[in-house]
Amino acid sequence: MSQIVTLSLFRFDRTRDRLWAFAMMGAARLSLPRTPDIGFWKLCGSGTGEGFTPIPNFGVYAILATWPDHDTARARIATAPIFRKYRTRAAEDWTVFLTPTSAKGEWSGTAPFTVGDAPENGPLAALTRATVKPSVAARFWKRVPDISTVIGADPNVAFKIGIGEVPLLHQVTFSIWPDAKRMANFARTGHHADAIRAVRSGGWFREELYARFAVTSDMGTWNGASPLAHLDMP
Template sequence: MPTPEIVTLDVWTVAPQDVPRALWRMATDRRALARLPGARFAKLLGTGDGRTFTVRDADPLRWAVLLAWDRSADADRFEGSRPERAWDAIARERVQFRLSPRSSRGRWSGREPFGTPAPGDEAGPVASITRARLRPTKAASFWRAVPPVSRELQTVEGLRCALGIGEAPLGYQGTFSLWESTEALREFAHRRAVHRDVMARTPREGWYAEELFARFGVVEVRGTLDGRTP
């Protein structure tokens, strides 16, 4: 698949009384997103704090839409679309991350949504998306391995925000993280012992039936998350 020019991740926070409306949007927006002009890949996502990657992490007040676009102009036209208006109508807060793919390996639902980006400028803030479909027989082992990594993540200098993301309460899990620099991301991914250990165990344990790791340059962050712009 060709590399999209821009990828957007929108995260909406809703009030407790609007959770049923958010669940309705999750159930009904799939086709509307797929029909958006220029949208080559679309996912409706729940979110959580990513500490255990079990249902205990889930945040029913926060929901996300990930879209990979042919062109930046297509992403601009998302504003004012029916799905965007519907989410904005029930949200009390919204943040949008506009991302430029820098590297991607693996598959998501059998596809390579971010193509095969050419190496680019390493300067400036970066974002990372990981996504995996767990093998049911390996899930318990994976869940035992995650908490030390999650605790370590919160101590890394240069992390601007991190969210757990998923398509289902169990088995389809991922992360989104935003970093001050490529160096800060590498410090966590390759130099922290607990993360290196999990990376080394992954092929031995066979946790994943499908996995994807992608890195992006941060083009722009619009809006707020927990009252501030990440």
Template structure:
């Protein structure tokens, strides 16, 4: 197993949230099968409150084309100790590191949440420090009757975030292709997000159409402070 330096920043906190991206050069078919097969092993992890195995979109991520080289794991834990113990002892979690070529790991503190994810509210909002980058996860279950209309507008949304100022990383993620979609983005500040939300005409147009055309059966919007970001191997 690769030796990963895991942040101790959560050590005196309660609930902890991590988002891992695993990129595979080899073992891509194995990684694809873990979208289903990993559940049995993950459900045995002590202290794991909530998790989602996620595929990703090609390119920047906002695409109908899947990225079969990259998969993500969103996990919410009772404590940092539970998370560390699971990653040290779980064969499933160890295999993700052993078989992937690179990893990108975000430690996140929830500071705002609205909506439901599979009928649940998994994130416990905590007091922000105000001096860290902001991570945003949006997640939607699409209305089957609105799929074509929604996906026709995805290129517009993708271009808007590509042109946004203050965004450092963004990737499309999701549980099921075409129907259950999510995005993760990292911004230099809350002000950068507000500027994008209120100044970008393309973004405002998408938000308006979302409401008018009832694209979503279920949706969720979450903001996090990014407590740490690790890329391994370091390049």
């Protein structure tokens, strides 16, 4: 069995539901640890625009979690009370199921992802998580809009979002690509590559995590359809 990672996104349209979701950033911390079979988990807000911005989007929230296998993950996302509460309030929700293929670094002092067997071909997801040093936050966020514009315009990216635990300082970027070649082409060129070089040379992050995943399946819709609909799934 291979570890499965899920990223569940929920969009809230009504003001009362947005207020509920914002309050759950604290309250859900009591429920998620009691969910059967859940491993590592994180509650996150999101950014506006392409997602990679310092301005919060109070309409979209995310839950990232790890599970022992795909069947367990799908069952818990469908039936666990905390996930059902979110879906009841949300105008739309989508969960993507992922198998880790590589992981380097830590998240809150933990290495959360266990690399396992995955298909050699098919769509891949990339996740980058970092704790930005407060002293360099302004310089970091000057770089991000350039990356956001480039990734948003790239015709190869199937899905992208920026999420985070703490605005400005704890950031996660997540994107899905048709294959490893096209993902690598983006990562190695243009503003993204320049930003990575600046980060590495300047020591901007207190903690970093870089992970890649095989995209296994999904549940629900985002913007009215599955973001995986036009990809060649294995």
